[in-house]
Amino acid sequence: NPKGLWRKTTLESYKEKHPKWETVLDLDELAKKDDISWVYGGSRVLPRLRDTQSPNDGTVVTRALLNLSRGGSDAVFIKE
DSSP states (O other), X not given: OOSOEEEEOOHHHHTSSSOOOEEEEEHHHHHHHHTSOEEXXXXXXXXXXXXXXXXXXXXXXXXXXXXXXXXXXXXXEEEO
Protein backbone atom coordinates (compact mmCIF):
# COMPACT_ATOMS: atom_id res chain seq x y z
CA ASN A 1 0.00 0.00 0.00
CA PRO A 2 2.15 2.88 -1.24
CA LYS A 3 -0.31 5.57 -0.06
CA GLY A 4 -0.87 3.89 3.30
CA LEU A 5 -3.36 2.23 5.59
CA TRP A 6 -5.12 3.53 8.67
CA ARG A 7 -5.55 0.58 11.00
CA LYS A 8 -6.74 -0.07 14.54
CA THR A 9 -6.40 -2.76 17.16
CA THR A 10 -7.28 -3.20 20.80
CA LEU A 11 -4.78 -2.40 23.54
CA GLU A 12 -4.72 -6.07 24.53
CA SER A 13 -3.96 -7.16 20.96
CA TYR A 14 -1.30 -4.45 20.57
CA LYS A 15 0.62 -5.91 23.52
CA GLU A 16 0.82 -9.30 21.80
CA LYS A 17 3.73 -10.36 19.60
CA HIS A 18 1.45 -10.39 16.51
CA PRO A 19 -1.38 -7.84 16.97
CA LYS A 20 -4.62 -8.35 15.04
CA TRP A 21 -5.08 -5.20 12.97
CA GLU A 22 -8.32 -4.04 11.37
CA THR A 23 -8.06 -1.73 8.36
CA VAL A 24 -10.14 1.40 8.82
CA LEU A 25 -9.03 3.20 5.66
CA ASP A 26 -7.01 2.07 2.66
CA LEU A 27 -5.81 5.24 0.93
CA ASP A 28 -4.96 3.36 -2.26
CA GLU A 29 -8.53 2.03 -2.50
CA LEU A 30 -10.00 5.47 -1.74
CA ALA A 31 -7.82 7.04 -4.43
CA LYS A 32 -8.95 4.40 -6.92
CA LYS A 33 -12.63 4.81 -5.96
CA ASP A 34 -12.51 8.63 -6.17
CA ASP A 35 -10.14 8.61 -9.18
CA ILE A 36 -7.99 11.13 -7.28
CA SER A 37 -4.40 10.64 -6.14
CA TRP A 38 -5.07 11.43 -2.47
CA VAL A 39 -2.17 12.22 -0.14
CA TYR A 40 -2.77 11.90 3.61
CA GLY A 41 -2.20 15.13 5.55
CA GLY A 42 -3.34 14.30 9.07
CA SER A 43 -6.51 13.68 11.03
CA ARG A 44 -8.61 14.82 13.97
CA VAL A 45 -10.91 12.54 15.91
CA LEU A 46 -14.15 13.63 17.49
CA PRO A 47 -13.66 13.66 21.28
CA ARG A 48 -15.17 10.40 22.53
CA LEU A 49 -17.40 12.00 25.12
CA ARG A 50 -18.95 14.28 22.47
CA ASP A 51 -19.49 11.44 20.01
CA THR A 52 -23.16 10.47 19.97
CA GLN A 53 -22.27 7.12 18.36
CA SER A 54 -19.78 6.14 21.08
CA PRO A 55 -20.99 3.86 23.88
CA ASN A 56 -22.23 5.62 27.01
CA ASP A 57 -18.85 5.41 28.72
CA GLY A 58 -17.19 7.24 25.81
CA THR A 59 -14.51 4.60 25.28
CA VAL A 60 -14.74 4.27 21.50
CA VAL A 61 -13.82 6.78 18.82
CA THR A 62 -16.25 6.33 15.94
CA ARG A 63 -15.57 9.34 13.72
CA ALA A 64 -12.62 11.33 12.46
CA LEU A 65 -11.88 14.10 9.98
CA LEU A 66 -9.15 13.35 7.46
CA ASN A 67 -7.04 15.99 5.76
CA LEU A 68 -6.35 14.88 2.18
CA SER A 69 -4.79 16.71 -0.72
CA ARG A 70 -4.89 15.96 -4.42
CA GLY A 71 -1.45 14.70 -5.36
CA GLY A 72 0.17 16.48 -2.41
CA SER A 73 -0.96 19.98 -3.38
CA ASP A 74 -1.36 22.76 -0.80
CA ALA A 75 -5.16 22.67 -1.00
CA VAL A 76 -6.66 20.38 1.65
CA PHE A 77 -9.93 18.50 1.41
CA ILE A 78 -11.55 17.33 4.64
CA LYS A 79 -13.43 14.03 4.62
CA GLU A 80 -15.33 12.44 7.49
